[in-house]
Amino acid sequence: MxxxxxxxxxxxxxxxxxxxxGHTVPVRAASVFFGFAFIWAGAGLWLVPGLDLEPGVLMVKAFLSIMMVAAGIGMTQIATARxxxxxxxxxxxxxxxxxxxxxxxxxxxxxxxxxxxxxxxxxxxxxxxxxxxxxxxxxxxxxxxxxxxxxxxxxxxxxxxxxx
Missing domain, CATH: 2.30.29 (PH-domain like)
Structure with missing residues (x-):
């Protein structure tokens, strides 16, 4: 039963x-703060103007933004995981x-x-x-x-x- x-x-x-x-309150607060910072940085990377729209530059931007958003989501999960x-x-x-x-x-x-x-x-x-x-x-x-x-x-x- x-x-x-x-x-x-x-x-x-x-x-x-x-x-x-479990995780302490400062650890959870820091993980939420830095998690959202990574998410916003990954999205904000596309707002930064590039020198020109070469395929290599676009690939680097795409890779970095995907990694930053994934890291941000992972960090916010530390605070919310039960x-x-x-x-x-x-x-x-x-x-x-x-x-x-x-x-x-x-x-x-x-x-x-x-x-x-x-x-x-x-x-x-x-x-x-x-x-x-x-x-x-x-x-x-x-x-x-x-x-x-x-x-x-x-x-x-x-x-x-x-x-x-």
Whole structure:
């Protein structure tokens, strides 16, 4: 059974729970700024007057503009790329597996949490939080609306995990 989401929304001690950090805000801001700068530069290259319209000059302009626009799009994707994450509930081993989808359909298991470590779960329209006996978040995953919330509640109830 799987509850899927587009991104993990983890609390502050995310590194202690085995999750990678995403790009920081300055890195994302810089990638957006330079990405759009490359896109505009690639388009603006055609506004610069040439000495004459020789085929060699046009080929160089075309090559440079295509490379700059491609680099700009790639840089803006750094800021907007969201990782696909899933929680797999395994009743046979009585564990919840936190899995992240990597490039080219590759899956990486980030962490496995046993049902005995989970005291309760808190579910809202925006997130699913698994809590330990002290009330501390073991894992948190972003949900996208009431349909995904209902699916998460159904999975938790089928595995006898209490809701708080």
């Amino acid at each position: 799987t509850v899927a989401s587009n991104a993990f929304a983890l609390a502050a001690d995310r590194a202690n729970r085995g999750f990678e950090r 990782k696909l994450a899933e929680m797999h509930f395994d009743p046979r081993t009585r564990q919840v597996h936190l899995i992240e989808m990597r490039g080219r359909g590759r899956r990486e298991s980030l962490r496995s949490v046993g049902y005995d470590a989970i005291s309760s779960a808190r579910v809202t329209d925006q997130s699913l939080v698994l809590l330990d006996q002290r009330g501390k978040a073991i894992a948190e995953m972003a949900l996208e609306g009431p349909d995904m919330r209902d699916e998460a509640i159904a999975h938790l109830r089928s595995q006898s995990i209490t809701l708080s």
